[in-house]
Amino acid sequence: MxxxxxxxxxxxxxxxxxxxxxxxxxxxxxxxxxxxxxxxxxxxxxxxxxxxxxxxxxxxxxxxxxxxxxxxxxxxxxxxxxxxxxxxxxxxxxxxxxxxxxxxxxxxxxxxxxxxxxxxxxxxxxxxxxxxxxxxxxxxxxxxxxxxxxxxxxxxxxxxxxxxxxxxxxxxxxxxxxxxxxxxxxxxxxxxxxxxxxxxxxxxxxxxxxxxxxxxxxxxxxxxxxGNAPLSMAGAKYLLNGMAMGTGALDLVRSEALIAAAAASEDYREGRAAFGEKRSPKFQGR
CATH class of the missing domain: 3.90.226.10 (2-enoyl-CoA Hydratase; Chain A, domain 1)
Structure with missing residues (x-):
């Protein structure tokens, strides 16, 4: 496309x-x-x-x-x-x-x-x-x-x-x-x-x-x-880039919000289910 x-x-x-x-x-x-x-x-x-x-x-x-x-x-x-x-x-x-x-x-x-x-x-x-x-x-x-x-x-x-x-x-x-x-x-x-x-x-x-x-x-x-979880990669990228640039570049409130959003996501539930069922997860980014 x-x-x-x-x-x-x-x-x-x-x-x-x-x-x-x-x-x-x-x-x-x-x-x-x-x-x-x-x-x-x-x-x-x-x-x-x-x-x-x-x-x-x-x-x-x-x-x-x-x-x-x-x-x-x-x-x-x-x-x-x-x-x-x-x-x-x-x-x-x-x-x-x-x-x-x-x-x-x-x-x-x-x-x-x-x-x-x-x-x-x-x-x-x-x-x-x-x-x-x-x-x-x-x-x-x-x-x-x-x-x-x-x-x-x-x-x-x-x-x-x-x-x-x-x-x-x-x-x-x-x-x-x-x-x-x-x-x-x-x-x-x-x-x-x-x-x-x-x-x-x-x-x-x-x-x-x-x-x-x-x-x-x-x-x-x-x-x-x-094929990996979009929310997980986005959060890791934000944290790593912020840490690499110094603590002043890292918004701790936003960081915790990203972590909480991932934990509450459909993808987290899908990841757990896929692990238990021994299959590849199908992540949606939400």
């Missing part, structure tokens, strides 16, 4: 998984100002849609996202006032991705640079192809990477690696990204003696997915998550 389609961002929904595709392959899917502005409404629509249980973010063609479209900076980011407005739009976009209540997976192929890295880090998980090339070239443009993007980077890779990435502005490949914790899985790497990857073993996959295709691995993972 094709929904919410625009020229530059396309959304497909099938089997309870939404695939959001940045669609400027001729520009390595560089984000225009309009794309930053459009993403929050897309994420809000997917969050409201009960048919969507997980979201994949990817890029059309050979690349994920080369970052912000620098070619338009003379028009939209030419001075301090415009730069401030622009960063507000970037943060709103990435916050919308980070705060959607459903699991999100970024599929990284080719370039994942600058603002593209912020998009990827805003997702819960990052699955990379072996050709993926990451980097944040802010130091080569005399730009200070935004507060929220820097916080996400620090949380993922630690202080020393974050400094290397931001001070140096160098690009790094998928194997290094996996070693430092920037990505969770690289297609074709991490395969154990059983012939199954970590994620395949985690989800109990009965059939192997294509080892060279991060989208296949991401879809298998997202589909497995789509």
């Amino acid at each position: 094709d929904v919410l389609t625009s020229e530059k961002i396309k959304v497909w929904i099938s089997d309870q998984v939404a695939v959001v595709t940045l669609n400027r392959p001729g520009s390595r899917n560089a984000m225009t100002y309009g794309m930053w502005l459009a993403m929050p409404s897309i994420m809000a629509a997917l969050d409201r849609n009960p048919e969507v249980r997980a979201v994949i973010l990817t890029g059309a063609g050979a690349d994920f996202c080369a970052g912000a479209d620098i070619a338009e900076f003379e028009k939209v980011r030419a001075d301090v006032a415009q730069a401030t407005t622009y960063e507000v739009a970037v943060d709103a976009c990435c916050d919308a991705i980070a705060n959607i209540s459903k699991p999100t997976v970024a599929v990284l192929r080719g370039y994942c640079l600058g603002g593209g890295a912020h998009l990827a880090m805003s997702c819960d998980f990052r699955f990379a192809g072996q050709d993926a090339l990451m980097g944040i070239p802010a130091a080569r443009l005399s730009i200070i990477y935004g507060v929220k993007g820097t916080r996400k980077l620090l949380s993922l890779v630690g202080l020393s690696e974050a400094k290397k990435i931001l001070y140096g502005g160098q690009r790094f490949g998928a194997p290094h990204a996996l070693r430092i914790g920037f990505v969770d899985q690289v297609a074709g790497l991490g395969v154990v003696a059983s012939g199954r990857s970590f994620w395949e073993r985690l989800i109990g996959a009965k059939q192997q997915v294509a080892k060279s295709d991060p989208m296949a691995e991401a879809r298998a993972f997202a589909t497995s998550l789509a």
Whole structure:
């Protein structure tokens, strides 16, 4: 099912998984100002849609996202006032991705640079192809990477690696990204003696997915998550993201309300019944 389609961002929904595709392959899917502005409404629509249980973010063609479209900076980011407005739009976009209540997976192929890295880090998980090339070239443009993007980077890779990435502005490949914790899985790497990857073993996959295709691995993972209890995953995401950002970001009243709502839900009763009957539960998100 094709929904919410625009020229530059396309959304497909099938089997309870939404695939959001940045669609400027001729520009390595560089984000225009309009794309930053459009993403929050897309994420809000997917969050409201009960048919969507997980979201994949990817890029059309050979690349994920080369970052912000620098070619338009003379028009939209030419001075301090415009730069401030622009960063507000970037943060709103990435916050919308980070705060959607459903699991999100970024599929990284080719370039994942600058603002593209912020998009990827805003997702819960990052699955990379072996050709993926990451980097944040802010130091080569005399730009200070935004507060929220820097916080996400620090949380993922630690202080020393974050400094290397931001001070140096160098690009790094998928194997290094996996070693430092920037990505969770690289297609074709991490395969154990059983012939199954970590994620395949985690989800109990009965059939192997294509080892060279991060989208296949991401879809298998997202589909497995789509079968779990939506209220449980949404609550866990809120708690974990809030804790990762510091206690000030975590609303304890809301946290307790989420826990109570899950305990009072139809899904909790269904989960208990399914366990007793030794069958797979059928969760409805309520």
